[in-house]
Amino acid sequence: MVSIVAGGGGFIGSNLIESLLIESNHIVIIDNFSRGNLNFLNKYPQNRVHIISADLSFADQCMAAFNEAACYGQIKEVWHLAANSDIPAGIKDPRIDLNDTFMTSFNILVSMRQCGIQILHFASSSAIYGDLGSQLLHEDIGPLFPISNYGAMKLASEAQIFAAGEAFLSRINIFRFPNVVGVPATHGVILDFINKLINTPSSLQVLGDGTQQKSYLHVSDLISAMLEIRGATPKKQIQVVNIGPLDEGVTVQWIAEQVVKRVSPGARISYGEGNKGWVGDVPKFNYSTKRLQSFGWAPKLNSAGAVALAIDEIALQLGR
Amino acid sequence: MVSIVAGGGGFIGSNLIESLLIESNHIVIIDNFSRGNLNFLNKYPQNRVHIISADLSFADQCMAAFNEAACYGQIKEVWHLAANSDIPAGIKDPRIDLNDTFMTSFNILVSMRQCGIQILHFASSSAIYGDLGSQLLHEDIGPLFPISNYGAMKLASEAQIFAAGEAFLSRINIFRFPNVVGVPATHGVILDFINKLINTPSSLQVLGDGTQQKSYLHVSDLISAMLEIRGATPKKQIQVVNIGPLDEGVTVQWIAEQVVKRVSPGARISYGEGNKGWVGDVPKFNYSTKRLQSFGWAPKLNSAGAVALAIDEIALQLGR
Numbered sequence: 190m191v192s193i194v195a196g197g198g199g200f201i202g203s204n205l206i207e208s209l210l211i212e213s214n215h216i217v218i219i220d221n222f223s224r225g226n227l228n229f230l231n232k233y234p235q236n237r238v239h240i241i242s243a244d245l246s247f248a249d250q251c252m253a254a255f256n257e258a259a260c261y262g263q264i265k266e267v268w269h270l271a272a273n274s275d276i277p278a279g280i281k282d283p284r285i286d287l288n289d290t291f292m293t294s295f296n297i298l299v300s301m302r303q304c305g306i307q308i309l310h311f312a313s314s315s316a317i318y319g320d321l322g323s324q325l326l327h328e329d330i331g332p333l334f335p336i337s338n339y340g341a342m343k344l345a346s347e348a349q350i351f352a353a354g355e356a357f358l359s360r361i362n363i364f365r366f367p368n369v370v371g372v373p374a375t376h377g378v379i380l381d382f383i384n385k386l387i388n389t390p391s392s393l394q395v396l397g398d399g400t401q402q403k404s405y406l407h408v409s410d411l412i413s414a415m416l417e418i419r420g421a422t423p424k425k426q427i428q429v430v431n432i433g434p435l436d437e438g439v440t441v442q443w444i445a446e447q448v449v450k451r452v453s454p455g456a457r458i459s460y461g462e463g464n465k466g467w468v469g470d471v472p473k474f475n476y477s478t479k480r481l482q483s484f485g486w487a488p489k490l491n492s493a494g495a496v497a498l499a500i501d502e503i504a505l506q507l508g509r
Numbered sequence: 510m511v512s513i514v515a516g517g518g519g520f521i522g523s524n525l526i527e528s529l530l531i532e533s534n535h536i537v538i539i540d541n542f543s544r545g546n547l548n549f550l551n552k553y554p555q556n557r558v559h560i561i562s563a564d565l566s567f568a569d570q571c572m573a574a575f576n577e578a579a580c581y582g583q584i585k586e587v588w589h590l591a592a593n594s595d596i597p598a599g600i601k602d603p604r605i606d607l608n609d610t611f612m613t614s615f616n617i618l619v620s621m622r623q624c625g626i627q628i629l630h631f632a633s634s635s636a637i638y639g640d641l642g643s644q645l646l647h648e649d650i651g652p653l654f655p656i657s658n659y660g661a662m663k664l665a666s667e668a669q670i671f672a673a674g675e676a677f678l679s680r681i682n683i684f685r686f687p688n689v690v691g692v693p694a695t696h697g698v699i700l701d702f703i704n705k706l707i708n709t710p711s712s713l714q715v716l717g718d719g720t721q722q723k724s725y726l727h728v729s730d731l732i733s734a735m736l737e738i739r740g741a742t743p744k745k746q747i748q749v750v751n752i753g754p755l756d757e758g759v760t761v762q763w764i765a766e767q768v769v770k771r772v773s774p775g776a777r778i779s780y781g782e783g784n785k786g787w788v789g790d791v792p793k794f795n796y797s798t799k800r801l802q803s804f805g806w807a808p809k810l811n812s813a814g815a816v817a818l819a820i821d822e823i824a825l826q827l828g829r
Contacts, residue, residue, distance in 0.1 A: 280676065283669070287615060291665070295607060319671065331651025332749065335668050336675035345611070345665030348655050349603070351639065355656035356600065429652065 191215045191262045193255070193306075195245055195297055196271030198225025200375045201312065201366075204408045205268065206233055208416055213265070217258040219243050219251075223289075224274055229373050245271050246288040251296035255304050266308040269297050274376045276316070276339045286342040294346035298353045307359035310419060313347055314366050315431070315476060316340030327477035328365070328429045347429075354427050361426065364415055367433035367476060370499035371408030372506045378444060379496065379503050386453040387507065393449060399442035399460045403474050404433050407495035410488035417486045430484075433476045436491045444496055451500050452509055511535045511584045513575070513626075515565055515617055516591030518545025520695045521632065521686075524728045525588060526553055528736055533585070537578040539563050539571075543609075544594055549693050565591050566608035571616035575624050586628040589617050594696045596636070596659045606662040614666035618673045627679040630739060633667055634686050635751070635796060636660030647797035648685070648749045667749075674747050681746065684735055687753035687796060690819035691728030692826045698764060699816065699823050706773040707827065713769060719762035719780045723794055724753050727815035730808040737806045750804075753796045756811045764816055771820050772829055 192209050196202045197218030202225065209216050215237055218230065221244040230240060239261060243254040258264060273279050273289035294311070301309065318326045319334035335341045347363055354361050374380040385393055406414075414432045442460075449456045490498060512529050516522045517538030522545065529536050535557055538550065541564040550560060559581060563574040578584060593599050593609035614631070621629065638646045639654035655661045667683055674681050694700040705713055726734075734752045762780075769776045810818060 280672075283615070283619065283672075295603070299603065317668075329652045331653065332649045333651065333653070333668070334671045334674075334747070336672055338669070338672045341665075341668035341672040344668040345661075348637075348653070348661035348664040348668075349658070351654045352600075352603075352656055352658045352661040354654075427654070 190265045191217055191258060193217045193219060193258050193264055193267045195219050195267060195269045195293065196225065197268070198222050198227065198229060198240070199270060199274070200371070200373060201369060201408060201411065202268070202270045203229035203373060204371070205270070205412055205415075206230070206238060208412055210237065215239060215261040217241060217261060219245060219254045219258070220271065221245070224375050226373065226375070245296055246292040248296045248299065251300050252303065255300040259304060264304060264306050266310065267297060267301055267306055268310045269294060270312045272312065272343070273339060276337050279338045283338045286338040290339055290342035291345045295349055298349060302353070302357050307357065309350065309358055309360070310362045310415065311346065311350055311364065312366055313363050314340065314343045315433070315474060317344040317347065317365065323475055325475050325477050326431065328431055328480055351427065359426065360423060361428065362415075362418055363427065363429040364418070365429065365431045366411065367474070368403050368405045369408050369411050370405050370495050372499070372502040374499070374503045374506060378441065379448060379499055382445060382448040383452050383503055383507055383509070386448065386456060387509070390453045390456060392457045392459065393445055395441060395445050395458060395460045397441065397461050397463055399440060399445065400464050401441045402438050404436060404438035404476055405492045405495045406432065406434050406488060407490045407498060410434070410490060410495070414481060414486050414488070417484050421484055430480050431476055431478055432481055433478050434488050434490070434492050434495065435478055435482070438474065438492045439496060447497060447500055452504055511537055511578060511582045513537045513539060513578050513584055513587045515539050515587060515589045515613065516545065517588075518542050518547065518549060518560070519590060519594070520691070520693060521689060521728060521731065522588070522590045523549035523693060524691070525590070525732055525735075526550070526558060528732055530557065535559060535581040537561060537581060539565060539574045539578070540591065541565070544695050546693065546695070565613040565616055568616045568619065572620050572623065575620040579624060584624060584626050586630065587617060587621055587626055588630045589614060590632045592632065592663070593659060596657050599658045603658045606658040610659055610662035611665045615669055618669060622673070622677050627677065629670065629678055629680070630682045630735065631666065631670055631684065632686055633683050634660065634663045635753070635794060637664040637667065637685065643795055645795050645797050646751070648751055648800055671747065679746065680743060681748065682735075682738055683747070683749040684738070685749065685751045686731065687794070688723050688725045689728050689731050690725050690815050692819070692822040694819070694823045694826060698761065699768060699819055702765060702768040703772050703823055703827055703829070706768065706776060707829070710773045710776060712777045712779065713765055715761060715765050715778060715780045717761065717781050717783055719760060719765065720784050721761045722758050724756060724758035724796055725812045725815045726752065726754050726808060727810045727818060730754070730810060730815070734801060734806050734808070737804050741804055750800050751796055751798055752801055753798050754808050754810070754812050754815065755798055755802070758794065758812045759816060767817060767820055772824055
């Protein structure tokens with residue numbers, strides 16, 4: 190049996206492969222390696238982990254990649270993790286999220302239908318909720334007002350997947366990711382801070398006033414949660430689950446302080462204005478994980494623990 | 510001042526022009542006339558109603574059309590009514606709604622930003638709600654599970670518009686349309702039934718068992734509701750309003766009987782199976798119009814009155 194991992198060359202995808210190898214005979218990774226990296230995949234056995242370099246935002250490349258994947262055996266499922274991961278870049282140019290976050294989803298669905306693949310696991314995002322203030326963000330909340338093009342195109346992807354559920358998919362898991370940290374880091378606040386401190390070890394300039402509070406999950410916990418949900422007997426054809434830690438998160442200020450302590454002790458931290466890092470940033474999340482907990486799952490690390498571990502891991506990744 | 514009406518050559522757009530002419534100096538209609546029709550616009554003065562033939566699903570055609578529209582004066586607003594209107598066609602080929610329902614929205618937003626236009630009125634749809642059974646469909650309900658590609662791409666459009674509200678739009682009206690009837694009819698159950706009876710006057714074959722119940726609004730009431738909401742002092746930057754009659758609607762069986770009575774008395778009506786006309790059809794709506802009523806607006810015709818009038822109008826349109 191074959192599992193396809195779209196975006197499998199990226200941060201989360203490359204971590205997922207290890208677990209999937211235990212049960213699938215073959216893993217086919219499809220990635221354009223714009224943000225992913227072939228080096229992330231070096232450690233996997235080449236006779237079972239197959240890499241197809243293709244840009245899934247193009248219908249013809251997507252279909253060709255799926256046809257190639259089918260050569261390795263019957264495709265039982267698709268993990269769709271391909272997306273833009275640079276939210277501010279997507280706000281400047283909406284075509285980035287149109288192509289990398291939405292058209293990838295659209296084309297994958299067309300190819301799945303053509304190939305008769307009926308099981309989809311999709312990496313959605315807490316960004317679909319937008320800025321709902323202090324409201325508890327549970328999976329059934331409305332209305333959804335995404336405020337970034339990234340969030341909008343993740344919601345658009347979910348919408349198209351729901352319609353595909355009516356038409357041909359038999360099982361759908363929508364995982365709404367929180368901020369995920371760990372290695373190999375390709376983006377995100379920790380990598381950003383460490384890179385800044387490598388360039389100017391004496392000071393760290395933070396976007397926004399540092400009071401933004403978000404929850405963080407370590408990538409090892411994220412993978413474990415997704416596999417737990419996939420392994421459970423599905424209650425419904427479409428399962429939508431927020432994945433995140435059980436705590437309320439940590440502030441950007443706290444993260445900045447921990448990074449300075451680890452990488453460049455004594456560096457002065459200065460802050461910007463406002464509680465948003467950029468247009469489309471959401472200052473505070475109150476993320477419900479009740480449904481996730483109903484699967485009997487709990488993370489090994491809370492937000493602070495995940496960030497602390499990731500700071501150390503990313504510092505090592507950068508040779509510090 | 511100039512108003513742009515994207516999709517202004519279609520059923521609803523061509524009805525809207527008449528009212529807009531009272532207040533805007535110039536109306537610029539942008540349409541690809543795939544489902545719209547130039548004949549619908551013959552009655553309007555050519556010195557004030559300008560027609561640009563362009564396919565808004567292509568970024569370059571969209572931008573060129575907006576630049577051309579700007580020649581007539583300062584553009585104060587965009588009415589975006591361009592979309593696929595053949596839902597079953599979009600279910601067979603998802604690229605139809607991708608292009609005609611979503612990419613039109615995406616490109617219009619890019620062009621509005623470039624041209625500095627900050628006011629958008631968008632024709633969304635009750636199809637974004639999907640099949641939520643007997644639940645009352647109010648504007649803030651969640652979760653939204655559209656079950657047609659049309660509904661998915663309308664929801665995707667809303668999502669992208671919300672993100673644009675964060676980035677550059679100052680005022681957004683999202684009108685969630687019900688089933689709208691009237692002339693010039695281009696699609697829909699009444700036109701379909703009359704055409705069938707013209708072909709075979711002795712019998713009418715209905716998709717589904719006829720128990721599907723939906724509410725219908727006459728196009729004259731729809732236009733009046735949109736203008737009422739646009740004219741009111743906005744309470745919020747983004748207003749999302751369900752538009753529809755205040756009743757619970759009529760069944761497909763009742764419509765079939767009225768059409769037979771008007772067009773081909775005595776024709777035998779036969780029914781299919783199931784309470785869906787097609788995959789992606791929603792058997793029953795319970796549509797909240799509470800927010801609409803808070804604007805002090807009420808329709809002149811209920812569902813039965815709107816359908817009865819439209820049957821007569823469409824029969825006349827077809828020379829019967």
